[in-house]
Amino acid sequence: MRTQVGIVGAGPAGLLLSHLLHLEGIRSVVLEARSREYVEQRVRAGVLEQGTVELLTDTGLGDRLHREGLVHHGVELRFEGEGHRIDLSALTGGRTITIYGQQEVVKDLIAARERDGGDIRFEVEDVAVDGLKTDRPTIAFTHDGEHGTLECDVIAGCDGFHGICRPSIPAGELTEYDRTYPFGWLGILARAAPSSDELIYVNHPRGFALSSLRSPEIVRLYLQCEPDEDVDRWSDERIWEELHTRLATTDGDYELTEGPIFEKGVAALRSFVVEPMQYGRLFLAGDAAHIVPATGAKGLNLAVADVRRLSEGLVQLFGSGRSDLLEDYSRACLRRVWRVQHFSWWMTSMLHRFGDDRYQHKLQISELEYVTSSTAAATTLAENYVGLPL
Ligand SMILES: Cc1cc2nc3c(=O)[nH]c(=O)nc-3n(C[C@H](O)[C@H](O)[C@H](O)COP(=O)(O)OP(=O)(O)OC[C@H]3O[C@@H](n4cnc5c(N)ncnc54)[C@H](O)[C@@H]3O)c2cc1C
Numbered sequence: 001m002r003t004q005v006g007i008v009g010a011g012p013a014g015l016l017l018s019h020l021l022h023l024e025g026i027r028s029v030v031l032e033a034r035s036r037e038y039v040e041q042r043v044r045a046g047v048l049e050q051g052t053v054e055l056l057t058d059t060g061l062g063d064r065l066h067r068e069g070l071v072h073h074g075v076e077l078r079f080e081g082e083g084h085r086i087d088l089s090a091l092t093g094g095r096t097i098t099i100y101g102q103q104e105v106v107k108d109l110i111a112a113r114e115r116d117g118g119d120i121r122f123e124v125e126d127v128a129v130d131g132l133k134t135d136r137p138t139i140a141f142t143h144d145g146e147h148g149t150l151e152c153d154v155i156a157g158c159d160g161f162h163g164i165c166r167p168s169i170p171a172g173e174l175t176e177y178d179r180t181y182p183f184g185w186l187g188i189l190a191r192a193a194p195s196s197d198e199l200i201y202v203n204h205p206r207g208f209a210l211s212s213l214r215s216p217e218i219v220r221l222y223l224q225c226e227p228d229e230d231v232d233r234w235s236d237e238r239i240w241e242e243l244h245t246r247l248a249t250t251d252g253d254y255e256l257t258e259g260p261i262f263e264k265g266v267a268a269l270r271s272f273v274v275e276p277m278q279y280g281r282l283f284l285a286g287d288a289a290h291i292v293p294a295t296g297a298k299g300l301n302l303a304v305a306d307v308r309r310l311s312e313g314l315v316q317l318f319g320s321g322r323s324d325l326l327e328d329y330s331r332a333c334l335r336r337v338w339r340v341q342h343f344s345w346w347m348t349s350m351l352h353r354f355g356d357d358r359y360q361h362k363l364q365i366s367e368l369e370y371v372t373s374s375t376a377a378a379t380t381l382a383e384n385y386v387g388l389p390l
Helices: 012-023 036-042 050-058 063-068 100-116 236-247 298-319 328-352 359-370 376-387
Strands: 003-008 030-031 070-072 075-079 084-087 097-099 119-121 123-129 140-141 146-151 154-157 176-192 200-203 209-215 218-225 263-274 282-284
Touching: 003 012, 012 030, 012 154, 012 298, 030 097, 050 063, 050 097, 050 154, 063 100, 063 263, 070 209, 075 359, 084 298, 084 376, 097 209, 100 119, 140 328, 154 176, 200 236, 200 328, 200 359, 209 236, 236 263, 236 359, 263 328, 328 359, 328 376, 359 376
Parallel strands: 003 030, 003 154, 030 119, 075 200, 154 282
Antiparallel strands: 070 097, 075 084, 123 140, 140 146, 176 218, 176 263, 200 209, 209 218
């Protein structure tokens, strides 16, 4: 088998890359370890930056997104029992975020690739990349019990944090930067009307909480927990009780609506970057190259920014034979990656409980008071949250 771009992974990065390349007449094959149903149901991110929405819209993926996505103009920071709204739009010249589940983006992308005759192989096994320093790298895999080899001009490693592409790069070629946090998030989806139109980020003495939503009927709520928390220790009653405690306001005006919980899970929080994001003809994109704690709502958006750059480099390579954009891919992506790393680390540090560190807590409150009272500080949060220009 032969294609121009072999893509490992059908998450948002791999699927969007395949779509963008198709629009430019470049052929690709996407190899995915999981089933189509699995990737379409996998619940993850839900906040799209304006630049992400614009890119999806401009490339023909905006229909359902604009029909079902919820446009938000602000977020709330809640601490010491009081809410403070950050007016994202007023602080950024009218920019917004859109609430639209990652699995919906994935469904739209798969439907578009299917409509356009795209080649996505689900449930492939034994994926291995080779010849990365040659101009004919290959991907070996097994599909439907048959062994195949895909010869490519370029391989895109879009296979997430636990994929095989990054570990295929020889030891010593990459530098890793890593930070783990002493907590995780317990996340739920519940069938209930949102108690607030906008997201609420809470710094509470018992730990961080986040009130988010997926639609006018479905809420997404998170609680800071132990990084290895046993989800079975959290009955629905216990979850609601803890959410009521952490989200409560001193004036008692806030009322959290409850509803049946239909999804529950624990995710560890982690910051990770690998440099460079390229080795020979293998280019890493999205979670394969970097991870951010979800507090900044950036993981999916960063994956989109990477593949946009990668597609531009590939269009240049296949169009004119020039490779200067591809050679600059890693450097250009990493500038944004580190800005997003800092923002996500900063939001995480400001909002979570760090054990019994009372000094840290005082610093957090001081910072939250500053961010919610100074236009300059609030603007810093707002422009990073809605996303810096792509
Ligand atoms: C549990 C969880 C919750 C999250 N919640 C949020 C959130 O609330 N907000 C936020 O902004 N971000 C969140 N994120 C981060 C966000 O979802 C990711 O940044 C985003 O999915 C990155 O997209 P990607 O395409 O790079 O990687 P992925 O979505 O991870 O896609 C990689 C794909 O590669 C496939 N794959 C892996 N190995 C192989 C292999 N060997 N062969 C073939 N295919 C392979 C995987 O099955 C997967 O489909 C969350 C992440 C996780 C894990």
